[in-house]
Amino acid sequence: MSKFEDLGVAKWLAESLNAMKIYTPTTIQATCIPKILKGHDCIGGAKTGSGKTIAFGAPMLTEWSQDPMGIFGVVLTPTRELALQIAEQFHALGSSMNIRVSVIVGGEDIITQALELQKKPHFIIATPGRLADHIINSGEDTICGLRRVKYLVLDEADRLLSNSFSKDLEKCFDILPKSDKRRTLLFTATVTDAVRALKDRPVPKGKLPVYINEVDTIDKVAIPSTLNVNYIFIPSYVKEAYLHNILTLSQYKDANVIIFVNRTHTAEVLRRTLRKLELRVASLHSEMPQLERTSSLHRFKANAARILIATDVASRGLDIPTVELVINYDIPADPDDYIHRVGRTARAGRKGDALSVVTEKDVERILSIEERINKKMDLLELVDDDKIIKESLKVTSSAKREALMDMDREGFGEKKLNNKRKHASREELKNKSKISKLNKNSKNS
CATH class of the missing domain: 3.40.50.300 (P-loop containing nucleotide triphosphate hydrolases)
Known part of the structure; x- marks a missing residue:
């Protein structure tokens, strides 16, 4: 047996x-x-x-x-x-x-x-x-x-x-x-x-x-012992340049990477920006049609894309054994969300790296995460500031500018905005109906 x-x-x-x-x-x-x-x-x-x-x-x-x-x-x-x-x-x-x-x-x-x-x-x-x-x-x-x-x-x-x-x-x-x-x-x-x-x-x-x-449970073992947790501390206005530099480092240039962000708009900006920089990238977020979401995930699993940019729709349960690096481009507000995100690597005894991109606005969140995982993050020493200024800053700024122009021209986010307006209109009609009934009842009484 x-x-x-x-x-x-x-x-x-x-x-x-x-x-x-x-x-x-x-x-x-x-x-x-x-x-x-x-x-x-x-x-x-x-x-x-x-x-x-x-x-x-x-x-x-x-x-x-x-x-x-x-x-x-x-x-x-x-x-x-x-x-x-x-x-x-x-x-x-x-x-x-x-x-x-x-x-x-x-x-x-x-x-x-x-x-x-x-x-x-x-x-x-x-x-x-x-x-x-x-x-x-x-x-x-x-x-x-x-x-x-x-x-x-x-x-x-x-x-x-x-x-x-x-x-x-x-x-x-x-x-x-x-x-x-x-x-x-x-x-x-x-x-x-x-x-x-x-x-x-x-x-x-x-x-x-x-x-x-x-x-x-993660209450006892928050993160696997095989996971390395690192951070870089940078100004918020140069995040894209530092990200590009990290993705092209010798130890990560061929790695399968998931980059987590907090908003769909950020996911789309990064996808377009990195694609213009000739990186094989896919994205996964709630504003994508289901067929595209499924296609992106399959492309990443098949290594047709080596980088997946995702909101928290990808943070739970997904088992993709090839993931070697998880980057928290945006730091989550809930420390448990951090644990779920970094859990996409170092699974089932394998090794993996998790990197948090920390800006001046994120310090409190990082402290909460370190308390939750009962571990201090290590500073990633591999990032070369001079190299970023020389090689990444100009090209990423130009690529991001083009990406934003493309998104504006294509009307990205308009569907979500229209749905919010429709929902607000329905709520307004409901409230008016309630007020009208209350007024009728008060008159009758």
């Missing part, structure tokens, strides 16, 4: 894992899989790159293969890219069993998705917003299979349980079986108080207590 079979995983699935060269369970897999198979709900906390998808996927697939009928499980996750990655893993693991997996995310044709749901795929991997859309608008024939699912998984649970997803989650929970009729699994790299509090809820009669595993 393989080590995964010892945990209770089906033989066919253990063989699939072996074919993928996954032989030994990680800590989170070894502790959670047997508990889930015994019937426990589970809260699993483990640092990035520790194999959480297999920790919840293996027991689900094992039980599904015993009776592969209807929609067996729903996995909810915060980003489209993460949904696609989880679906790829489910397809790979279940290929020998003719598994049917549907990805239900925004940016794709909703009618095509509705037809897929009507065919009752074995597993649905979805973002809460798009699944809620189907629940509200697609009719009973489309969503009836959701009423009988055996498993619900919240991946990146800390993010899903934040206020930004609460309304959509409520819609999803309304149609799914009640908690005593399904198995609920929560997995995250950040076990927040909101996640931890779920284990204290009353256990329905006949159910086993919630199993919580925090052996390997």
Whole structure:
């Protein structure tokens, strides 16, 4: 028997894992899989790159293969890219069993998705917003299979349980079986108080207590020991020149790099600027059509682009083993977001570098991050200020100027601005309607 079979995983699935060269369970897999198979709900906390998808996927697939009928499980996750990655893993693991997996995310044709749901795929991997859309608008024939699912998984649970997803989650929970009729699994790299509090809820009669595993959480090991954390301290008006210099350093000129920014506008400016400087670059942010987002990610994974510029849509869960360097071009406000970002490298025991571009405005944020990760960042000594002035400053300034002119000419950001205006107009109409009703009621009384 393989080590995964010892945990209770089906033989066919253990063989699939072996074919993928996954032989030994990680800590989170070894502790959670047997508990889930015994019937426990589970809260699993483990640092990035520790194999959480297999920790919840293996027991689900094992039980599904015993009776592969209807929609067996729903996995909810915060980003489209993460949904696609989880679906790829489910397809790979279940290929020998003719598994049917549907990805239900925004940016794709909703009618095509509705037809897929009507065919009752074995597993649905979805973002809460798009699944809620189907629940509200697609009719009973489309969503009836959701009423009988055996498993619900919240991946990146800390993010899903934040206020930004609460309304959509409520819609999803309304149609799914009640908690005593399904198995609920929560997995995250950040076990927040909101996640931890779920284990204290009353256990329905006949159910086993919630199993919580925090052996390997980032609260105890914030970042891997194989990750080098560095910083450079520079004036904010020369960030592009320093970035160009870093990307062309001898040790990074061929490296696969993810550059994180805080705003979509910054991502687009950098993409265009670096492309004009003849670097192979792609971007990933919320203002891109879904087809372009998927294409960018595939290009980066295939090394057609060696640099990916991304907002936090790429900060969670994405597993791209070739990433050697993560650059925080903009420093995140939340230290946990820093941990998720740098977790894109130094995964599964590999080495990696993380570099923060610190300006005069970022000092407090850096201090908070250092306190959170319990480690001081080291100054990157490789940057040559004279070389930057001589080789990078003029060319990057010119490339950025051209990029901004192109964006202005093409109207980048206008769609987002129009959507904000429409939303504001709808809110204004709602408020006027409320005021009108209140006035009528007051007159009548």
